Amino acid sequence: MTDTPVLLSLSNITKRFGALTANDSISLDLHRGEILALLGENGAGKTTLMNILFGHYVQDEGDVRVLGNGGLRALPPGSPGAALRAGIGMVHQHFTLAENLSGLANIRLGTEPLVSFGREGAARAKVQKIIAESGLDVDLERRVADLTVGEKQRIEILKALYRDAKVLILDEPTAVLTPQEAEGLFAVLRRLAANGLGVIFISHKLGEVLAVSHRILVLRGGKTAGELETAVADRRAIADLMVGKAVAAVVRTPANPGEVLFALEDVSLHGAGGGRALSGVHLTLRAGEVVGLAGVSGNGQSGIAALISGLAVPTSGTMRLYGDTVTRPDPRALVAKGVARMPEDRQHDGVVGTMSVADNIAIEEVRSGAFSRMGLLDRKAMRERAASAISAYDVRCQGPDAEARLLSGGNVQKLILARVLERGPRVILANQPTRGLDVGAQAEVHRRILAARDRGAAVLVISEDLDELFALADRFVVVHAGELQDAGPSDGLDRGTIGLMMAGQGPAAAELAS
Amino acid sequence: MNVRLEPRENASVGLRLCVSLAAGVAALLLVAIPVLLAGRSPLEAYALMIQGAFGSMFALSETLNRATPLILTGLAAAVAFRAKLWNIGAEGQLYIGALAAVCVGSGLLQLPPALMLPTVMIAGFLAGGLMMVIPAVIKQRFGADEVVITLLLNFVVILFIQMLVEGPLKDPLSMGWPQSVPLIAEAKLPKLLPRLRMHWGLIVGVVAALALWLMVRKTVLGFEIRAVGENKAAARFAGIPVDATMLKVALISGGLAGLAGVGEVAGVKGYLSADLSPGFGYSGIVVAMLAGLSPIGTVLAALFVAAVFVGADSMSRATGISSYIADLVVALSLLCVLVGSFFLRFRLRFGQQSVGA
Ligand SMILES: Nc1ncnc2c1ncn2[C@@H]1O[C@H](COP(=O)(O)OP(=O)(O)OP(=O)(O)O)[C@@H](O)[C@H]1O
Ligand SMILES: [Mg+2]
Numbered sequence: 001m002t003d004t005p006v007l008l009s010l011s012n013i014t015k016r017f018g019a020l021t022a023n024d025s026i027s028l029d030l031h032r033g034e035i036l037a038l039l040g041e042n043g044a045g046k047t048t049l050m051n052i053l054f055g056h057y058v059q060d061e062g063d064v065r066v067l068g069n070g071g072l073r074a075l076p077p078g079s080p081g082a083a084l085r086a087g088i089g090m091v092h093q094h095f096t097l098a099e100n101l102s103g104l105a106n107i108r109l110g111t112e113p114l115v116s117f118g119r120e121g122a123a124r125a126k127v128q129k130i131i132a133e134s135g136l137d138v139d140l141e142r143r144v145a146d147l148t149v150g151e152k153q154r155i156e157i158l159k160a161l162y163r164d165a166k167v168l169i170l171d172e173p174t175a176v177l178t179p180q181e182a183e184g185l186f187a188v189l190r191r192l193a194a195n196g197l198g199v200i201f202i203s204h205k206l207g208e209v210l211a212v213s214h215r216i217l218v219l220r221g222g223k224t225a226g227e228l229e230t231a232v233a234d235r236r237a238i239a240d241l242m243v244g245k246a247v248a249a250v251v252r253t254p255a256n257p258g259e260v261l262f263a264l265e266d267v268s269l270h271g272a273g274g275g276r277a278l279s280g281v282h283l284t285l286r287a288g289e290v291v292g293l294a295g296v297s298g299n300g301q302s303g304i305a306a307l308i309s310g311l312a313v314p315t316s317g318t319m320r321l322y323g324d325t326v327t328r329p330d331p332r333a334l335v336a337k338g339v340a341r342m343p344e345d346r347q348h349d350g351v352v353g354t355m356s357v358a359d360n361i362a363i364e365e366v367r368s369g370a371f372s373r374m375g376l377l378d379r380k381a382m383r384e385r386a387a388s389a390i391s392a393y394d395v396r397c398q399g400p401d402a403e404a405r406l407l408s409g410g411n412v413q414k415l416i417l418a419r420v421l422e423r424g425p426r427v428i429l430a431n432q433p434t435r436g437l438d439v440g441a442q443a444e445v446h447r448r449i450l451a452a453r454d455r456g457a458a459v460l461v462i463s464e465d466l467d468e469l470f471a472l473a474d475r476f477v478v479v480h481a482g483e484l485q486d487a488g489p490s491d492g493l494d495r496g497t498i499g500l501m502m503a504g505q506g507p508a509a510a511e512l513a514s
Numbered sequence: 515m516n517v518r519l520e521p522r523e524n525a526s527v528g529l530r531l532c533v534s535l536a537a538g539v540a541a542l543l544l545v546a547i548p549v550l551l552a553g554r555s556p557l558e559a560y561a562l563m564i565q566g567a568f569g570s571m572f573a574l575s576e577t578l579n580r581a582t583p584l585i586l587t588g589l590a591a592a593v594a595f596r597a598k599l600w601n602i603g604a605e606g607q608l609y610i611g612a613l614a615a616v617c618v619g620s621g622l623l624q625l626p627p628a629l630m631l632p633t634v635m636i637a638g639f640l641a642g643g644l645m646m647v648i649p650a651v652i653k654q655r656f657g658a659d660e661v662v663i664t665l666l667l668n669f670v671v672i673l674f675i676q677m678l679v680e681g682p683l684k685d686p687l688s689m690g691w692p693q694s695v696p697l698i699a700e701a702k703l704p705k706l707l708p709r710l711r712m713h714w715g716l717i718v719g720v721v722a723a724l725a726l727w728l729m730v731r732k733t734v735l736g737f738e739i740r741a742v743g744e745n746k747a748a749a750r751f752a753g754i755p756v757d758a759t760m761l762k763v764a765l766i767s768g769g770l771a772g773l774a775g776v777g778e779v780a781g782v783k784g785y786l787s788a789d790l791s792p793g794f795g796y797s798g799i800v801v802a803m804l805a806g807l808s809p810i811g812t813v814l815a816a817l818f819v820a821a822v823f824v825g826a827d828s829m830s831r832a833t834g835i836s837s838y839i840a841d842l843v844v845a846l847s848l849l850c851v852l853v854g855s856f857f858l859r860f861r862l863r864f865g866q867q868s869v870g871a
Contacts, residue, residue, distance in 0.1 A: 309751065310753070311750070311751065330753070331750070331751060331752065331753035332753030332754075332755075333753075334753075335753055341751075343748075343751050348745075348747050348748070349747050349748050349750075349751040350748060350751070351745070351748055352740070352741050352744045352745040352748050352749065353744070353745065354744045354745075355740060355741065355744060359737065359741075363737075363741060363748075363749075363752040363754070364752045364753055366734050366737050366738070366754075367734055372734045375733050375734050375735065376732055376733055376734070377732055377733060377734060377736075377737060379732075
């Protein structure tokens with residue numbers, strides 16, 4: 001790739017937040033047609049670097065230069081407008097689309113006056129041309145609110161390309177995609193790169209990094225830890241660079257299932273939108289056993305999660321906790337009874353950004369004796385609990401009083417894990433437990449989930465990552481179109497069978513086909 | 515040279531204070547322009563305003579008297595807005611609180627003197643609170659917008675009060691004036707000093723501000739209100755009863771506005787009439803915004819607004835400049851605070867323009 005011209009060049013970028021140096025003299029070049037993967041532990045400074053590049057933050061030192069007419073030109077810092085004009089497109093992990101407008105309107109938003117009759121045709125033609133060239137197929141007329149996550153992401157990418165981006169930045173684009181959607185995205189990225197675009201993408205999934213990138217840049221603690229040509233890299237070498245040591249794989253010992261702690265008996269959930277509907281679901285979670293829930297997202301996972309989280313009650317059927325019927329949804333009561341719940345969307349449901357790390361760790365139990373007495377908060381206890389959680393779960397932040405919104409994505413997830421796992425829960429809903437975590441943290445979470453199992457907790461893991469499910473689950477269930485099927489113990493299972501069941505074929509049919 | 519805006523990651527307390535002060539100064543500088551146009555010296559006008567607001571014991575008493583209802587309606591707005599409950603109805607809640615005070619305190623109810631005043635205050639608090647709980651319940655049940663409901667209720671309440679003071683509650687001894695029967699002596703808030711109008715309602719307001727401040731920082735309820743106000747979805751997921759918390763906020767907010775009404779009836783006028791409040795409920799919103807929704811700041815902002823109004827009145831008598839200047843000062847201060855809060859979120863950077871790409 002070094003034979004093509006440099007599109008973008010960062011030199012000696014340094015960014016400090018108070019005492020913390022989030023980026024320490026980082027330099028990188030991006031060439032035409034190159035896909036550069038940016039890797040690093042949670043809190044290594046990846047998002048910060050991209051935010052500087054896009055003008056959201058202003059660097060303390062160093063500069064950004066972009067290929068303009070005639071050569072590399074310095075980009076004025078702190079100006080997203082200038083970054084856009086210079087051809088930098090960014091797809092944030094949290095989409096920035098107007099939900100009630102159509103895809104096309106979103107793509108045009110901000111580029112032209114709002115009222116521009118007549119030019120809609122030209123705009124559509126331009127978008128259609130981009131779609132044809134890139135393979136980013138999506139219905140432009142539908143309201144964004146009705147699109148899937150993957151489709152929303154396509155709109156975001158189209159939006160960047162519509163503005164003639166030369167450089168496309170994607171911050172953990174695959175974290176929220178199904179494996180199929182991720183494959184589609186990679187095909188698009190390869191085509192775009194072949195057409196001369198430069199791509200920077202951030203990911204924690206080494207497999208996809210190896211599959212799609214040309215070059216890998218690893219950050220560690222805000223510094224450049226190393227740079228590799230993907231062709232000569234392997235998982236081992238990358239993990240070495242990221243954490244400075246090899247990550248030990250977690251080994252799952254045979255389970256020793258005990259009594260049933262949680263059960264759904266013939267449960268249906270109606271009238272719930274967003275892929276939450278369920279019909280006639282049977283699910284039992286036993287002490288000392290991890291059940292893996294596989295399925296293409298949107299088939300009812302969120303319904304099951306809502307039930308266990310105490311946010312919904314069955315329309316019909318029975319939900320039992322420790323044998324007792326649960327009749328009213330009540331997160332607080334479930335928490336008090338020892339149910340640990342991880343929200344799927346951690347930023348939206350998991351933390352209150354403007355409250356502190358300590359507040360967010362105590363939030364589920366503020367009313368309990370642990371953190372309050374007679375309606376008065378016990379700040380000291382909250383802070384102590386936070387301090388121990390921060391060190392036990394390696395939450396990178398400036399301390400218990402730091403606002404949660406300042407944490408990096410992966411560190412928010414660690415905060416939530418610390419909140420729910422530290423109390424020694426008996427039933428655990430692990431919904432996408434390692435989404436956005438770096439490899440080291442992933443292994444750590446897997447270790448903790450298995451440790452909880454061995455302690456006698458009943459665990460349900462919901463994940464789109466089959467590797468993760470096979471690493472953790474003793475038994476599989478598969479959800480398709482709101483119905484749940486038992487797939488049996490994980491030891492006799494292979495991916496093909498699970499894949500067929502995810503596509504809606506019964507276990508028997510899946511058995512025959514495999 | 516060029517000027518850029520950079521998002522600020524954090525704003526320190528010192529910076530917040532500076533911005534508030536700078537906003538006040540900027541507002542005064544801006545108001546100097548119309549004063550100059552009127553052919554007067556702004557310095558002289560401001561000196562007269564300050565004298566009019568603080569220059570004598572009487573002036574100070576008038577300012578504090580005026581600040582008293584503003585503290586309470588300001589707190590009503592601040593506590594509700596923090597929880598993202600948009601209570602625009604403090605004016606109506608104030609009148610309902612005053613009405614409750616009259617109903618309980620005009621001699622109909624026989625109580626030992628020591629219990630009379632607390633009962634009047636509790637009645638006013640509950641009545642005002644109820645006036646806000648109802649819109650909050652309607653919002654939760656039917657999704658109706660509380661801004662519209664509380665705003666419209668203000669007009670309904672005023673008409674209702676007019677009807678009462680012309681009819682059933684009318685004082686037979688009022689010589690035809692539309693005002694209610696007076697409160698009995700035991701139901702009145704004592705004056706703070708003899709011969710001056712300021713009364714114990716001021717202490718109630720300051721205590722309420724301190725209590726709210728403590729509540730937000732130290733209590734479980736304050737924690738829950740913050741969580742619900744900042745991220746409803748996360749609060750619900752974490753098991754905080756969102757609807758119940760909102761109703762508590764509504765009760766507290768409406769109740770504080772109701773107390774403002776009690777203060778005006780039991781501390782100043784002694785009876786209820788339809789001109790009890792010159793828009794204290796609405797000014798409370800301005801006060802809360804000036805204070806950045808902080809309870810202690812609300813006390814200071816209420817003092818500021820009260821001083822501007824009282825000072826402008828006396829200045830206008832002395833110079834002939836219209837006392838509308840007070841509205842101008844308050845409105846411009848609010849604008850300046852809003853502009854200032856922009857600078858809390860962004861920082862100005864001056865730097866050499868690099869080659870535009
Ligand atoms: N505005 C801010 N104020 C203070 N600290 C910040 C701010 N933004 C980021 N940080 C800190 O800077 C560090 C780097 O954060 P960044 O978001 O760049 O990490 P990241 O590499 O993207 O991690 P992840 O993989 O978890 O997303 C973190 O420790 C984070 O807490
Ligand atoms: Mg990040």
